[in-house]
Amino acid sequence: MRAAQIASLDGPSAISVVDVPEPTGADGEVLVDVHVAGVTFPEVLLSRGQYQLKPQLPFVPGSEVAGTVRSAPEGSGLRPGQRVAAFPGFGGFAEAVAVDPGLVFPLPDGLSLEQGAALPMNYLTMHFALARRGRLQPGETVLVHGAAGGLGTAGVQLAKAYGARVLAVVSGEAKGEAARAAGADEVVLADGFLQRVRELTGGRGVDVVADPVGGDRFTDSLRSLAREGRLLVLGFTGGEIPTVRVNRLLLNNVSVVGVGWGAFWSGEPGYVQEQWRDLAPLLERGALQPVLGSVHDLADAAAAVTELDERRATGKVLIRVR
Ligand SMILES: NC(=O)c1ccc[n+]([C@@H]2O[C@H](COP(=O)([O-])OP(=O)(O)OC[C@H]3O[C@@H](n4cnc5c(N)ncnc54)[C@H](OP(=O)(O)O)[C@@H]3O)[C@@H](O)[C@H]2O)c1
Structure with a gap:
């Protein structure tokens, strides 16, 4: 073949x-x-x-x-x-x-x-990230980096399906179209995103950041979080693996949460089928396209x-x- x-x-x-x-x-x-x-x-x-x-x-x-x-x-x-x-x-x-x-x-x-x-890869990863690791609740606000990418568009759609408000971060206007097609409420350019996120949330910040990009935007992602916010570390397409000064975590009571989907399910037989059963009703009613x-x-x-x-x-x- x-x-x-x-x-x-x-x-x-x-x-x-x-x-x-x-x-x-x-x-x-x-x-x-x-x-x-x-x-x-x-x-x-x-x-x-x-x-x-x-x-x-x-x-x-x-x-x-x-x-x-x-x-x-x-x-x-x-x-x-x-x-x-x-x-x-x-x-x-x-x-x-x-x-x-x-x-x-x-x-x-x-x-x-x-x-x-x-x-499979993107929706199951984002299901694990948002629902299990991020404990996303309806009515919360989620910021998704790389929001026009495979994982990003999946994150936007799932967060919307869970009743969240979604801010999508992309590097350019053309990519904004894909993020909007996924259902993003707001599209924010990566350059200077922190200021715009503060404006869009009335200074409060977001409850969850889903970050497959990493690199030099990481510190501003932490600064984007509201009290008890969670920053989900998903990947490093930006190249550099960021480091975090942990005093930032206690200053605003925020968490950095690792998300390794493969590492999780490979030690948990049956988990992935459980995830699919969770997603199936959303797929059947067209909430995930x-x-x-x-x-x-x-x-x-x-x-x-x-x-x-x-x-x-x-x-x-x-x-x-x-
Ligand atoms: N943790 C897990 O369990 C898990 C599971 C699956 C995938 N991942 C990881 O998630 C990441 C995203 O995967 P994907 O399949 O969604 O990729 P993708 O479709 O290529 O999207 C990645 C996004 O990253 C942004 N980006 C920023 N700097 C970049 C650069 N230098 N080169 C390429 N893209 C860059 C781009 O958005 P802008 O141009 O808008 O910035 C792009 O849309 C990867 O690191 C992958 O390994 C992790």
Whole structure:
């Protein structure tokens, strides 16, 4: 079968499409015929050996897909032909992928396969971040950094679905459109965001900051928090891993909260399916509709990952496999 492969750690442009053996799904896995794969920032990092996981070369990246079940083990509750989203972790940029049944999710009828491929990584991470780690309550105000990106648009939508007011931080007006399409109440430019957040909250600040960007905006994110606010640390697309002077935490009674979705569920069997059951009603009633960006063919997988690397992505970048 055809698959996009990382064979050297020379960045996204070195990703190439090759023939590899098909997976069999023989080890109690679900074999999924991939229609669409979602592109996530970890693929940028993996292509340079900068991700926390360092698979042996060569390997097929692709953490999330949507497609149809080719075969499923007895007792999985899944049947051939069924439309699913799935989180294989690796191997998704390919015509077929074998996935642990605990990481395969039936797709509601109202969602396209494109939307399905945008769900697993970002919506499950943001569900964990906002609901569990951030203890978000209806009526609270949430600031989302990188709000036009994959994780960011998911965060905006979920926070809205939970009844929050959402301020979306983006680097430019064009990206503001994607954040608004996700449902943001206000769009704020990253440059000078603290002042604008203070104006928009009457000086009070926000209850939760969801931050996949990090870098030099971190201290201003802390300053953006209202009393007992929570800053959710999700990632570092901005490059630098920030440090925090902990006196800032006691001065305003605020918390910095780490969010590592993969690290959490890998030690908690069944948690991800529990999360999907929480999201299913929101998906079924259309409250979560991923904001889609560009769609690339599998042959152009390198270009798809490069789009995230060069900070050009607005909405979810996808790879169409068939
Ligand atoms: N903690 C977890 O469990 C978890 C799970 C999934 C993903 N993540 C992490 O979350 C982060 C976001 O992933 P994603 O898939 O949403 O990526 P994405 O779609 O590329 O979005 C990332 C956003 O970061 C902002 N950004 C700021 N500086 C950047 C730079 N130098 N290069 C690229 N983007 C930059 C961009 O927004 P502006 O241009 O508007 O600033 C961009 O929209 C990654 O670090 C990823 O590893 C963490």
